[in-house]
Amino acid sequence: MANFILSVLVENKFGVLARVSGLFSARGFNITSLAVGETEDPEISRMTIVVDADERILEQVKKQLHKLIDTIKVLDLTGKETVERELLLVKVNADKTSVREKIIKVADTTGAKIVDIGKKTITIEEAGDEHRIKALIELLKPYGIIEMARTGKVALSSDK
């Protein structure tokens, strides 16, 4: 089993997501990250799927993805030159002034953005590759993470 990244263009219709995710779950593949959003054409969505799978069986899934009536294009970006990014929102405990200052310093030094300040919490936004996101989470953990939401990865092929 290894991690693969697929980018699938589909018709933006109800049921597509259930059909696509059903193809993976039927084989016991775990989707570790999924991002679905509209493209420049509102009738077409792009699904970026990171899946932990067996390579041979994944080839079968890709063929079946192609056959789905709502599928327009299946791109396997695994091992390709790509730009990969994800977004993190993380709410951190910040009930003391001294802690608040430290958290604000973490945001400053990492280039992350403070997007909400509550009485006892600070919420931070960070965009970047997986490494960058993970590094920020590690830096914030000691203060107490209250909740977080990650978008899952999006990827485009690189033209370099």
Place this chain on the structure above:
Amino acid sequence: MANFILSVLVENKFGVLARVSGLFSARGFNITSLAVGETEDPEISRMTIVVDADERILEQVKKQLHKLIDTIKVLDLTGKETVERELLLVKVNADKTSVREKIIKVADTTGAKIVDIGKKTITIEEAGDEHRIKALIELLKPYGIIEMARTGKVALSSDK
């Protein structure tokens, strides 16, 4: 039909996504944006779902979501004070020097980040709310969008 935003904590197991998306598609609800990523606990994922639904029937879906064995928590963030963000990667046609300069200027003035420069393309990353993402897309459209990937929305409740 109206847009609702749900934040669902689930066990990070295979099949969960298929079961959750199946609940929506069985009622003809269209998931317009979906972001699935790990939380601070790698065994728990957060799904942020934007769905175009009928309010009464959505209440039924929420009850059924609660009943799913892998569901830990269902939060309805519709109409609440939240921080909502998404991420965009967009590859734009930039085959002439004059066009390249204009695109770089768009990135500079909007605060978007240039993440890849090819011989004939420029790829830009932008994080922000829906309004900000849409505005950037409109600014870049005249140059020719080659491909784009949006993460879908993530949201956390605001503590303001």
